[in-house]
Structures are given as structure tokens and as C-alpha cells.
Amino acid sequence: MRAKKEDRRINRTRKLILEALMSLIIERGYENVTVQDIIDRADVGRSTFYAHFRDKDELLISWFEHLRTLFEQQQQELLDARKTGKEPGLNIVLDLFRHTGNHHRLYKAVAGRQSGEMILKYLHRYLTGLLLPILEDAVKKRPSLPIPVEVTTHHLVSSLLSLMTWWLDRNMPYPPEKMEGMFRTLVRPSLEAALGKDIVQDAGITEDGGLKNEEVVGFYSLFADPSCCR
Amino acid sequence: MRAKKEDRRINRTRKLILEALMSLIIERGYENVTVQDIIDRADVGRSTFYAHFRDKDELLISWFEHLRTLFEQQQQELLDARKTGKEPGLNIVLDLFRHTGNHHRLYKAVAGRQSGEMILKYLHRYLTGLLLPILEDAVKKRPSLPIPVEVTTHHLVSSLLSLMTWWLDRNMPYPPEKMEGMFRTLVRPSLEAALGKDIVQDAGITEDGGLKNEEVVGFYSLFADPSCCR
DNA sequence: ATTTAAGCGAACAGTGTGTTCGTTATGAAG
DNA sequence: CTTCATAACGAACACACTGTTCGCTTAAAT
Numbered sequence: 305m306r307a308k309k310e311d312r313r314i315n316r317t318r319k320l321i322l323e324a325l326m327s328l329i330i331e332r333g334y335e336n337v338t339v340q341d342i343i344d345r346a347d348v349g350r351s352t353f354y355a356h357f358r359d360k361d362e363l364l365i366s367w368f369e370h371l372r373t374l375f376e377q378q379q380q381e382l383l384d385a386r387k388t389g390k391e392p393g394l395n396i397v398l399d400l401f402r403h404t405g406n407h408h409r410l411y412k413a414v415a416g417r418q419s420g421e422m423i424l425k426y427l428h429r430y431l432t433g434l435l436l437p438i439l440e441d442a443v444k445k446r447p448s449l450p451i452p453v454e455v456t457t458h459h460l461v462s463s464l465l466s467l468m469t470w471w472l473d474r475n476m477p478y479p480p481e482k483m484e485g486m487f488r489t490l491v492r493p494s495l496e497a498a499l500g501k502d503i504v505q506d507a508g509i510t511e512d513g514g515l516k517n518e519e520v521v522g523f524y525s526l527f528a529d530p531s532c533c534r
Numbered sequence: 535m536r537a538k539k540e541d542r543r544i545n546r547t548r549k550l551i552l553e554a555l556m557s558l559i560i561e562r563g564y565e566n567v568t569v570q571d572i573i574d575r576a577d578v579g580r581s582t583f584y585a586h587f588r589d590k591d592e593l594l595i596s597w598f599e600h601l602r603t604l605f606e607q608q609q610q611e612l613l614d615a616r617k618t619g620k621e622p623g624l625n626i627v628l629d630l631f632r633h634t635g636n637h638h639r640l641y642k643a644v645a646g647r648q649s650g651e652m653i654l655k656y657l658h659r660y661l662t663g664l665l666l667p668i669l670e671d672a673v674k675k676r677p678s679l680p681i682p683v684e685v686t687t688h689h690l691v692s693s694l695l696s697l698m699t700w701w702l703d704r705n706m707p708y709p710p711e712k713m714e715g716m717f718r719t720l721v722r723p724s725l726e727a728a729l730g731k732d733i734v735q736d737a738g739i740t741e742d743g744g745l746k747n748e749e750v751v752g753f754y755s756l757f758a759d760p761s762c763c764r
Numbered sequence: 765a766t767t768t769a770a771g772c773g774a775a776c777a778g779t780g781t782g783t784t785c786g787t788t789a790t791g792a793a794g
Numbered sequence: 795c796t797t798c799a800t801a802a803c804g805a806a807c808a809c810a811c812t813g814t815t816c817g818c819t820t821a822a823a824t
Contacts (some may be wrong), residue, residue, distance in 0.1 A: 311799095312791065339780075349803040354782060466688065470685065490724045493726070494719075494723055494724050541821090581772070582771050583813095589813080
């Protein structure tokens, strides 16, 4: 809504540059794309590029934040649908796979084999920051665990991301529902072994992968923090 | 032994360059090291560098192969000790953690947070190539699994590598034995869920993480293939 | 002592980066 | 339609890094 005040040229140029980046990443991978390539394909002047983005990395981040916005919108819609009484039982992992699948061309460029690792590290840090407090809280009462919570968290996040990139790199050979099922099959027993069966259930991770109330709040904020990396 | 024929200067120069690379990676990360930096610190001529290595990447690979040799030697010693009757029960994962810990300064530079992803991808591909046939063979008789073997393999390898890099990045807060234990605790239940308890046992992965005879052969060849990536 | 070749270092063309600045042209507002 | 602000242009710049070449020097092997 506030975008009304923007000069049309600005949006046009940004769009051209972002589209050029995307197609180039898909073609040859992020590392092998130069600013020169981007402005050639986008057909904008060199100085124009630098008027919009500090460098190639900021461009990628900027694009990634666009994707985050898309995901937030989707989650918001789900949440709204839930309030109207349908109670669909949010499942963030499933939503993630679905969302990623819907925009696979974008994500393949960003998070696939071709990507710089920057985004994956960004995501890893981000997810860890969200999951760690939840697990730490769930485990508060138990004095000693076979595995430190930090390690468990790291393992969980890594597993999700590795499954995600595997799926993208192979052009999504299974539907999101199946991927989410595999993730749960692989990771749930690890979680139970690391934290104890009771804690996993207490933490609101239900048998079918859905989440109970409080955790939804925590997980919902996934991608919702506007603070940037770097 | 055949190294006797080499001119002393060659080894000296290679060593200088490799050491310069190592210290520089530790300082600022692989991506931020230039050939210029390397030859400055190693104090060798520019042309000398290119007489030894095609580029920075080949230098890193070359160094990594040095590490592989170190690991092979260690494994060989273990295997010899075993033949003398001691039967120590090879455990590759544990050996990997130990070996990595012993040379942590090297590996931290190569596989830690600072590294280019090249080596990790190399390792991932390599380990997958070794593990996949083993699991495929173990599962041959069973017609349908909840999770495709490829996915299981990918998950296993990713988990090991992610745990390894976590450990290195945090300066090895736990001993190798503890790390191997955590790995087993986290991954074994996943394996059983993915393949079935019986198959996991049949495949020679014993309760304590050791391996039965045939598998040792397969796993022993870890790092032993001289073919290069790229 | 002689020979071999490793190492040197200066110079090079090539490619990419990020900045600057005067000019052009295109949207927005009246 | 005119005016005005400013986005975009593009050429030029200094800089950094790459990978190669070639004649010279120097250390190793014999």
C-alpha cells in the first residue's frame, strides 16, 4: 500500500535485476554469476545497479527476504483460516515443504546445489535461534540428558535443511506431504532418543507432526523476524 | 621412499605454500584468501606458485588429499594391530572423530565454518558413494520401505558431517568418544525406523557401533579412492 | 666443476569491482 | 503541457586479483 509513493522506474529496475539474478543462478550457480552478467542481462547501467544494491550478496539477501515475505503471507492465510473455526492444525515443516515446492524455481536457485552457502547458513542460524529456546524450555526440568540440547537442535535443523536441499536438487521427486512424512520418520525417533519420549510429547509435537498451541506461536514466528544477517 | 628422487626445493616450496594456506584459512576463511596472500606469506614467487598448483582450489584439494593420506595411515595401523590378534573392533565413525581431533587445526580450516563448501561437498559425495551400495545391498530383499534408501543415505551422511563441523567450529567441547556416542544415539533410531530393526542388525552395525567383517572392508576404503573431484 | 632445473620477479593482458560525475530521459505533480 | 525532481545512463577511473610468459639467478644433484 505504501508502495504507491515509489517511482515506477525503481520497481521496474529492481525487478529486472532480481529476475536476471534468478535466471543466471539457475544457469550457472551463484558463485559463477558476476555483477557484469547481471547488469548485462537486466540491461541496466552499472551505476544503476550499485544505486540499488551494495553488492551481489546484498542482492541475494534482498531477494531471499522477498521469499520470506511470501512465506509469511501464506502462513498468515493459514492462521486466518484457522480462526474461522476450521482448526487445520498448523504443521510448519509441511508448510515449509509446500511453500518451497510452490516456488521451487526460486528456491532451487537460492538453496539448491548451485547456491552460495550464505543463504543456507542464514537459514540454519535462524531456525536454530528459534528452535533452541523451545527445546531448552522443554528440557528445563530434566537435569541430565544423553545429548546436550545444543547438539540435538543442530542435528534437527541440519536434517531439515539437508532434506530440503536434497529434494530441490533432485527436482522434487516426491510430494511435500511425503517429504514431511520422511522427515518425521527420520527425526522423531532421534528426538525421543535424545530428549526422552515424554518430553517430546510434552513439547507439543504430536504424533501426526502437528503442534500444540503455545509452540505454534513460537514456530509461527519462523521467518518473521526482520533483522538481517551479515 | 620414491620421494628420494624429488628435488629438495620442491618439497620445501610445497610445504611453505600449504602452511601459508592453512594459517590464512584459519585467520580469515578460505573465501577471503587470495593467491596473492598465499605467495606473500609463503614468500615464494608468483610463477612458482603456478608451477605447483593450477589455482587456489587445486591447492586446497591437494592439501585435503594429504589429510586423507594421514587418515589412511592411521587406519592401516589399526588394521595391523587387529591382525596381531588384539581384535579391537574397528569403528570408523569413532576413528574419524579421533583422527579429526588429532589434526583439528588442519580440519578446522578445511571443514569448519570458514571453509569453502567445496571440501564438504567432496566428502559428502564420497561418503554417499560408499554408504549407498552397502545400504542398497542390505535392503535388497525387502520390497518396500517407508523411506527410499537414497534419502536415508543422504540423511546419514549429512548428519555425520553436520555433527563433525559443529564439533570443530566449537573447538571440540567433547571428546571423540562422546561425539561418536551422540552420533550413534541420534542416528541409530532413525536408521531402524527407516530400514527396520532387523536390517540394521543384519547390515553389521552392532549395538556398540562396531562393524562386522564384510562391512569393515567397505568402510575401510573410506578416503582410499585416489580419484579426484571437480 | 658441470649440468640441470627450481625458483625468481617483473611485466602482461584480462577480468571484475565499486565509485564518480556530467548528461539524458522519464515519471510525478501542477 | 510544462516544470521539476530524480532515476537511469555510460564512460571513465583506480584498484585488486588472476594466470601466463620469459630471461635471469641460484641451489641441488652428479
